[in-house]
Amino acid sequence: MWQLTPGQSLVARQWDEDLVVYNALSGATHRLGLGAAVLLGVLEDGPASEATLAVALQTEFSLDDGEVDAELPAMLDRLSRLELIQPCSCSTA
């Protein structure tokens, strides 16, 4: 299960195929792809499992299972290293 880092607030702008994001908690600015934006968007509504996140990506980008499985762990790892998301031991209500 994954969640947005607690206490976080993000401001984002998009002009073309990328997103720029300001993380008010860490004071850092990041450039993210739209895939990351979709993941953050899902997590904004509450913690979600990897399966849920995979489905969201598949839906938004018309991907097949293989493509998502190959990319998703790396995306989650990167967002986690940027302290935008973190694993949580919670369950959705």
Place this chain on the structure above:
Amino acid sequence: MLLLDSLTRAELRRRLRRGELVLRTGPFATRIRSDIAAVADGMACIYGAHSVEPPDSFADFQVNLLRSTGWRRWFRPQVRFDHDGDAPFTPLPLAQAFPMLEWVMNWCVSNHAHSYLIVHAAVVEKQGCAVILPAPPGSGKSTLCAALAMRGWRLLSDELALVRCSDGLLIPLVRPVSLKNASIDVMRAFAPESRFSTPVGGTIKGIVGHLRPMEDSVARAHEPARAAWVVFPRFEAGAATSLAPVSKTDTFMRLIDNAFNYPTLGQQGFEVLAGLVDGCEGADFVYSRLDEAIAVFDGLAEGTS
């Protein structure tokens, strides 16, 4: 309004010795104290058209440029700088006192003036089209900026682009353009009417000279401008002049790299910069011939107006 030109040299030196010389440059007033002749000479040459405020007025920054004392007075004399008692730089040879004044005035602004997003860039404007020229050292930004300033473009700044946080407008900080080495000769040839401070050798950048801003730019220092272009210049000997688009996202990220106080401004910095990028086109610009470069910029001004 008292202009620096109207002070006799003796009066200028007297005020400088006593810390009573308060120079207005754009939105800032700087109180300068110095016992060094080269500082007075440089100021008389470069800042003649700028206004000087009464000694007891409010100054934003206090800059002291004094001869080092002790044995240094006689052997390779030095100038030491302190900003009101704080001494962030090591002393330099006395001959570099006027360039040092310019560098420390930049330092004062970029370290304190947090009602602006401050970008390391030149800003020029013509016919309502303002162009921001960010560039790391060695990109030829200042030479290009000087050339534009001598061909009808208003100079807002050579080193520091001030983007006012409250409304995103560019605020002029009209100060001289600093040029190095061969660029000084190039500019003298390109615009014989240009006036320079005495070039100073032996600095870490080589020979440094400052170009006096045109009277029109100084007179319009209170007039803000709206940015229309962010152009990243690069001088490349013998290259064809080219202007290639840069995406807004790339422009945004590259401006962060050139912004002094982006981290300090936090979320507001992000929003001001995003607003700026919203309203601008971005481009990479390569040039080797100044006249061709000016033509391209004149074209941008025509296109916008």
Place this chain on the structure above:
Amino acid sequence: MKRALLVEVLRDPGQVSGFAPAQWELLLRQARSAGLHGALPFVLDDAGIEAPAAPRAHLDWMRVVARRHSDSMRNEVRLIAGALGGTAPLLLLKGAAYLMAGLPTARGRLFGDVDILAPKESLPAVERALVLQGWAATHHDAYDQRYYREWMHELPPLEHMHRGTAIDVHHAILPETAALRPDPARLRACAAPIAWPGAMAGERPLHVLAPPDMVLHSAVHLFWDGEFDHGLRDLFDLHRLLAEFGTRPGFWDGLPARARELTLELPLFYALRYAARLLGTPVPAGVTAQLAAAAPNRARLALMDALFLRALLPMHASCADVFDKPARFALYVRGNWLRMPPLLLARHLFHKAFLSPRPPPATDDV
């Protein structure tokens, strides 16, 4: 004329209404010099004072710096709590404590390091946990390492490799070599929990010292350290802490007794004396009377007055007089002497001057 405008304004913000532009300029310069430039905008806001346009711009600039600072320090505390893991409370001291507890004294208070208090036996584990998460030792000289670990009351300061932020891990508030022995176990026993601000959920509970202990720690920190660069800032902390806690029932009644319990009556005596003298801090007569017994003799007190009242002013040319430098040096020596027995002091100072590794040559990046 030398005038500590800053002290006058901290004491009575309304003074600024008569200021000429040159005085505003001097006030801002003194505030920067004293490290109080973050706090000054809040002091004036609280007094309902709006500055004229030119100085107002500076106050706005200072507000931006203060905001950035507090945001980044809150994040730092969050990351430290995360790095240390476990469930034992994280006990914050000084600036970080005031900030996370939301105390008025935190407003605009700029500070360099996060300070925490941990039991002595836990220090090796704390150090390991921090190093694992990117903090690194700064004082590599073996002598400095020993100075901190054996003689002082803290780990050598650790600095984070990427963020550049620093943390000081203390096991006591005075070194074991000092004559006064405030027992850290007593401090920890009375520590109080505070909530994580906003939505910042932390698994690890945050603690701060109990109000009288915060005041006493601030007094010790101010009067037992050798360095007075931020003397006025620290005195102003005391002033604001006392203003905040003074209204709480039982605070003043309990303060002298707690000071006695922690062997800190003399620092408290000085703290209250100079806060009242310089900043007009209201101190109940009963409290002053109870501490009178701890006061030094008249001759010594006169000397201390002369030294401290100068040393606590902003370190700015406009406030200095010819006695200033010797006063500060005398207090530096005193500060170190109070922390170490005489023999150790001499050796330490000797070693510092002659045997410490030379710093790397300064690079000229003008």
